[in-house]
Amino acid sequence: MGAPLPRDPIADAQRNWERHGWGDVAAPMAAITAIMRTQQILIARIEDVLKPLGLTFARYEMLALLSFARTGALPMSKASALLQVHPTSVTNAVDRLEKAGYVSRAPHPTDGRTTLIELTPEGRALAEKATAALNAEVFGRSGFTGDDVESLIRILADFRRQAGDFAD
Amino acid sequence: MGAPLPRDPIADAQRNWERHGWGDVAAPMAAITAIMRTQQILIARIEDVLKPLGLTFARYEMLALLSFARTGALPMSKASALLQVHPTSVTNAVDRLEKAGYVSRAPHPTDGRTTLIELTPEGRALAEKATAALNAEVFGRSGFTGDDVESLIRILADFRRQAGDFAD
């Protein structure tokens, strides 16, 4: 967004918190703020890669999810649960992906209430192209060391489990 | 958003990546996806706390930033740089905070181009109330162990420095 700051604003905030008598929660506050900021940086990188392909991150996640389903198809409700997004967000994403020809809606064979989302050949090709681009330009150059990646995976899995994301 | 999933979807995705020949970037992909998901969980908790106070996270950040400024006032451009948000986002946030009586705009004493944002007494009181609530209900119960908090702070600071957030 601009030139680098001379000092780390999150470390400064942590010191401010301590100085104002919040020493007991200053460190978690700093960690949580850092997660927020890191997410901003990463989402910006991801969207820079996806934009030329005509995809947003939310739509890429949908295509990637479908491409890993054995049959290339999933019920709307299952996509909502796996992607952890609101059902209306799924409807919205599928509407746009369908209009662009990357997915199609189909009736469920046995349950008349549910709609299946199916990946089209164009959608599958785009998902593969986008995944290759993200792997090369974002995940392959994350800037995290191997050890730090392992630490992040473990720490954040513990957090997500405790937050009720999954049972395991 | 729903019941816990039986399995960790990010760990599953990591295995899928490996199975599809992306083993070299599967771990960073999982770490980055976990950061995204963790941010979602945390922002939801934060907004649940701020909503009864009539604040969004973006507006709380603005109030908190001003409350730590020695004079309680900052130029728009400085707020944009420190909060790492677009100038139009600052204009938007200040418009709404000003309308609610929590900040006011004032001309800069020496540079006629710049606008100073000043915290009102009501704004300062609200910032303190919101900070106390967040400390008690979010940062004080983050679910991270002390060691993990230290790891996160260190790992994410390294990442942000490398990403050009700050020089240090």
Place this chain on the structure above:
DNA sequence: TATTGTTATACTCTATAACTATA
């Protein structure tokens, strides 16, 4: 010329509520 900030506009994603159809 460059910088600061605003305005207008547009596009995400998200959320609530009301609704239809099916189980």
Place this chain on the structure above:
DNA sequence: TATAGTTATAGAGTATAACAATA
């Protein structure tokens, strides 16, 4: 009754571009 999905509507944040005023 409960579940699946859609629609309508609203709100938030973000971004670009054009612009005014000042340095």
